[in-house]
Amino acid sequence: MKLTELKAIKLAELFSALSDASRIRLIALLIDGEMSVRALADGVGMTESAVSHQLRGLRQMHLVRARKSGRQVFYSIDDDHVARLFTLGLDHVQHG
Amino acid sequence: MKLTELKAIKLAELFSALSDASRIRLIALLIDGEMSVRALADGVGMTESAVSHQLRGLRQMHLVRARKSGRQVFYSIDDDHVARLFTLGLDHVQHG
DNA sequence: TGAATATATGAACAAGTATTCATATGTTAC
DNA sequence: GTAACATATGAATACTTGTTCATATATTCA
Numbered sequence: 001m002k003l004t005e006l007k008a009i010k011l012a013e014l015f016s017a018l019s020d021a022s023r024i025r026l027i028a029l030l031i032d033g034e035m036s037v038r039a040l041a042d043g044v045g046m047t048e049s050a051v052s053h054q055l056r057g058l059r060q061m062h063l064v065r066a067r068k069s070g071r072q073v074f075y076s077i078d079d080d081h082v083a084r085l086f087t088l089g090l091d092h093v094q095h096g
Numbered sequence: 097m098k099l100t101e102l103k104a105i106k107l108a109e110l111f112s113a114l115s116d117a118s119r120i121r122l123i124a125l126l127i128d129g130e131m132s133v134r135a136l137a138d139g140v141g142m143t144e145s146a147v148s149h150q151l152r153g154l155r156q157m158h159l160v161r162a163r164k165s166g167r168q169v170f171y172s173i174d175d176d177h178v179a180r181l182f183t184l185g186l187d188h189v190q191h192g
Numbered sequence: 193t194g195a196a197t198a199t200a201t202g203a204a205c206a207a208g209t210a211t212t213c214a215t216a217t218g219t220t221a222c
Numbered sequence: 223g224t225a226a227c228a229t230a231t232g233a234a235t236a237c238t239t240g241t242t243c244a245t246a247t248a249t250t251c252a
Contacts, residue, residue, distance in 0.1 A: 001124045002124070003121055005117070008118075011117075011120050011182075011186060011189050015111045015112075015114035016112075019108055019115040020112075021104040021105045021107075022104075024104045024107050024108050024111075025101075028098070081187065089110050089181060090107060092110060092175070
């Protein structure tokens with residue numbers, strides 16, 4: 001299959017967004033439903049700042065979506081592709 | 097969803113293997129069938145050395161498989177999961 | 193208004209990574 | 223055997239990336 005350089009880069013960027021254990025754990029938590037930054041930080045045992053930085057990247061790649069409510073921001077999985085990539089990858093890791 | 101740290105790391109490593117445009121282009125070529133290192137290098141416009149280094153990583157993650165024939169080594173996609181991850185990701189990039 | 197809370201951001205440093213270059217291994221042909 | 227070829231590998235360098243720390247923005251409550 002021939003791929004334009006631009007598409008190769010876009011695809012690599014998508015997988016890059018999933019290429020860190022912290023981000024994977026954040027996404028794993030979000031699979032069950034939306035969560036606040038604080039709850040995510042507690043869930044993965046990271047500072048809110050580090051989580052916020054990571055969420056920014058995930059947001060820019062359209063992997064997660066933010067919903068503001070009062071002073072909290074709730075994050076959720078943006079798109080069904082994301083959950084499918086996640087579970088397909090998990091499948092490969094488990095039965096690999 | 098709760099994920100052990102080990103599984104999170106494994107999953108991140110899997111996606112890391114797909115997180116580079118050069119490797120994506122290599123895999124895109126291999127989607128159509130096996131190819132030698134030289135053909136891959138020509139196909140993506142990289143040196144054989146650089147390609148060989150990348151293939152090593154892909155091999156270790158069980159994303160590609162090597163078959164030696166004479167002095168050439170032919171690479172192919174190792175597992176159906178890989179092709180599915182690839183096309184699912186491409187789908188997300190195109191209709192994202 | 194001011195204090196407290198929730199999140200975001202910029203800069204800086206440490207750790208990881210892709211490519212290059214030189215060299216090594218293994219294979220075929222002579 | 224030697225020469226030529228195909229691939230692999232180690233070290234070095236340049237580049238990228240994740241986290242921390244300090245600070246900023248925004249919202250609620252008193």
